[in-house]
Amino acid sequence: MNYPLKPAPTGATTTDIPFNKACLLGNEMVYIMECLDQGHLAGNGAFTKKCEQYFEQRFGIAKALMTTSCTDALEMSAILMDLQPGDEVIMPSYTFVSTANAFLLRGANIVFADSEADTPNIDVHKLEALITDKTKAIVIVHYAGMACHMDALLELTRRHNLFLVEDAAHAIDAYYKGKPLGTFGHLATFSFHETKNIICGEGGLLAINDPALIERAEIIREKGTNRLAFFRGQVDKYTWQDIGSSFLPADYVAAFLWAQLENMEKIQARRLEIWQQYYELLKPLEEKGLLQLPHLPQGASNNAHMFYLVCQSLEQRSHIIDTLKKDKVQAVFHYLPLHDSPYYQPRHDGRALPNVMRYADCLLRLPLFFELSAEQVSRVAKLVIAACVSYEMSGPER
Numbered sequence: 179m180n181y182p183l184k185p186a187p188t189g190a191t192t193t194d195i196p197f198n199k200a201c202l203l204g205n206e207m208v209y210i211m212e213c214l215d216q217g218h219l220a221g222n223g224a225f226t227k228k229c230e231q232y233f234e235q236r237f238g239i240a241k242a243l244m245t246t247s248c249t250d251a252l253e254m255s256a257i258l259m260d261l262q263p264g265d266e267v268i269m270p271s272y273t274f275v276s277t278a279n280a281f282l283l284r285g286a287n288i289v290f291a292d293s294e295a296d297t298p299n300i301d302v303h304k305l306e307a308l309i310t311d312k313t314k315a316i317v318i319v320h321y322a323g324m325a326c327h328m329d330a331l332l333e334l335t336r337r338h339n340l341f342l343v344e345d346a347a348h349a350i351d352a353y354y355k356g357k358p359l360g361t362f363g364h365l366a367t368f369s370f371h372e373t374k375n376i377i378c379g380e381g382g383l384l385a386i387n388d389p390a391l392i393e394r395a396e397i398i399r400e401k402g403t404n405r406l407a408f409f410r411g412q413v414d415k416y417t418w419q420d421i422g423s424s425f426l427p428a429d430y431v432a433a434f435l436w437a438q439l440e441n442m443e444k445i446q447a448r449r450l451e452i453w454q455q456y457y458e459l460l461k462p463l464e465e466k467g468l469l470q471l472p473h474l475p476q477g478a479s480n481n482a483h484m485f486y487l488v489c490q491s492l493e494q495r496s497h498i499i500d501t502l503k504k505d506k507v508q509a510v511f512h513y514l515p516l517h518d519s520p521y522y523q524p525r526h527d528g529r530a531l532p533n534v535m536r537y538a539d540c541l542l543r544l545p546l547f548f549e550l551s552a553e554q555v556s557r558v559a560k561l562v563i564a565a566c567v568s569y570e571m572s573g574p575e576r
């Protein structure tokens with residue numbers, strides 16, 4: 179089926195190759211129409227259940243609950259761990275604001291940790307020193323879908339009796355030693371925002387791996403009521419049981435998502451090809467010491483969420499971005515350090531987080547989306563190489 183609507187790539191008017199373009203597989207509208215025909219538009223309809231079962235069966239998650247966003251799934255996690263004002267939550271500074279906001283909203287203090295030298299993931303070896311008697315949880319982000327060091331993290335969180343939450347927004351269909359990411363923490367959160375591998379515009383999912391948290395999670399998602407148990411026929415009326423909010427997406431959002439999940443293999447295979455093509459074409463730059471390519475940590479798989487480079491300096495990165503922009507190719511940097519943000523800087527304890535600062539200045543993301551052709555990848559890679567060469571040649575005058 180052809181779509182009446184095609185999403186416009188971001189910056190379409192000025193860009194030949196945008197950084198991202200939402201990917202459509204063909205059945206999104208078909209399933210949305212099916213959902214409308216069925217007449218169940220609110221949450222928890224047939225498509226919501228299909229998507230949740232997919233996650234439970236494919237990845238071995240005890241209970242999957244669709245949410246309106248990964249942000250909401252993180253907020254549910256914060257409610258589920260019963261944070262008290264003054265409790266501390268440790269997380270990376272190099273992440274999206276939602277990772278931190280969700281816990282701040284419950285009154286927690288955030289303790290930001292540095293990234294590793296080798297990857298933007300949280301540096302597990304620097305965490306023990308940050309744990310106090312107020313520490314309640316460690317929240318990790320599998321950056322670019324690359325697994326954090328889960329063996330060491332699980333050992334640490336078990337020894338200190340801490341909650342472990344995986345912000346798996348980048349990490350669908352990614353693995354650590356063969357086990358899916360999103361199945362290690364007590365809780366894990368996925369995103370289907372249009373910039374991720376599998377999308378529905380705005381959407382998310384809470385993965386609950388600790389069965390003791392399931393019943394309460396269902397209540398929190400339904401505005402603090404046991405409405406789900408009511409619809410299952412387990413209670414004869416539904417009542418206010420707990421705090422909660424409106425975290426459940428419409429079923430036609432899940433219908434869109436279902437069309438994507440059905441095509442998981444196809445999407446992932448194409449993304450991996452693109453990733454691999456970039457890697458091969460740009461390897462010579464790393465061999466010449468001009469910049470760094472991504473290196474998968476030990477035990478981590480690659481879900482091709484992102485292809486990033488680590489430049490030598492902010493200056494070199496700006497030169498590459500400008501060179502690509504002149505040729506209408508959009509490459510973008512990523513997170514601004516949360517510990518150094520206008521909101522959090524006055525609250526941060528002053529510790530220097532040098533690796534975070536380096537990724538903030540030097541990390542660059544290249545276009546990567548399902549429809550990107552081999553010719554386009556090759557054109558982007560050539561431009562990056564040309565930019566590195568011209569940057570080196572301009573050396574003395576810089």
Ligand SMILES: *Cc1c(COP(=O)(O)O)cnc(C)c1O
Pocket residue numbers: 246247248249250273274276277319345347348368369370371380381382
């Ligand atoms: C995208 C993203 C989020 C937020 O996801 P939404 O679904 O847009 O709320 C949270 N954390 C990380 C690391 C992300 O990349």
